[in-house]
Amino acid sequence: MGQHDDMLIIDQVLDGNLAAYSSLVDRYKDMIFTLVIKIVRNREEAEEVAQDTFIKAFQALANFKQEAKFSTWLFRIAYNTAISRTRRKKIISAPIDDKLIENYSTDEVRQQMESLETEEKLKLMHQVLQQLPQDEQMLIELFYHNKQRVEEISVITGLTESNIKVKMHRIRKKMYAEMQQRIQLSPA
Numbered sequence: 001m002g003q004h005d006d007m008l009i010i011d012q013v014l015d016g017n018l019a020a021y022s023s024l025v026d027r028y029k030d031m032i033f034t035l036v037i038k039i040v041r042n043r044e045e046a047e048e049v050a051q052d053t054f055i056k057a058f059q060a061l062a063n064f065k066q067e068a069k070f071s072t073w074l075f076r077i078a079y080n081t082a083i084s085r086t087r088r089k090k091i092i093s094a095p096i097d098d099k100l101i102e103n104y105s106t107d108e109v110r111q112q113m114e115s116l117e118t119e120e121k122l123k124l125m126h127q128v129l130q131q132l133p134q135d136e137q138m139l140i141e142l143f144y145h146n147k148q149r150v151e152e153i154s155v156i157t158g159l160t161e162s163n164i165k166v167k168m169h170r171i172r173k174k175m176y177a178e179m180q181q182r183i184q185l186s187p188a
Contacts, residue, residue: 006070013061021061025054028071031146032078038137039082049085053078072152075142079156086134128178136171143168 006027012020032053037046056077064073129137142148142156154161 003069003071007066010061010064010070013058021058024070028074029054031071032074034145035075035138035141036078036082038141039079039134040085041134045085046082049082050078053081056081068152068155072148072155075146075148075152075156079138124179124182125175128175128182131178132171132175136167136174139164139167140171 006024009020009024013024029050033046033050036049036053037043040046040049053074057074060077064070068076129140132140139153139157142153143150148156150161150164153159153164157164159167
């Protein structure tokens with residue numbers, strides 16, 4: 001199922017078959033929840049934001065201009081709703097030190113990573129990802145987990161495509177550096 005299927009369902013909803021909207025909710029609820037939990041960092045709030053997202057999307061469905069995919073439009077609503085929620089309630093996090101980036105080359109980190117088992121790499125990567133600021137986690141989530149293209153992420157976040165590419169490069173480098181530091185600190 002893709003964009004064409006989404007448009008058929010949207011047409012049904014706009015023609016009065018309101019129950020058809022539930023299939024869009026079912027299709028995107030997990031992706032929306034995964035995105036917003038990265039931003040709000042609280043399960044209950046993420047559930048509320050996800051629900052608010054679908055309500056807002058339903059209410060604005062007649063205004064969907066099909067300039068982007070429905071999923072991209074929906075992610076934009078979710079992103080804005082989650083960001084608004086966090087602005088009202090500032091969450092303090094301990095971000096990874098940006099100075100770490102300068103201490104390690106990508107080759108050094110890659111070499112060290114190759115010595116780890118796949119399960120260890122995934123666990124380490126997950127730990128490091130949790131330490132990233134919310135906006136960086138969200139970019140990683142959209143790009144890698146939700147498989148959004150840079151152009152779609154630009155629509156969702158309002159950032160320029162070149163800004164997204166630069167941020168993604170820095171985030172990956174920061175993650176590699178933090179992983180390298182953790183590998184060196186762990187007992188052999």
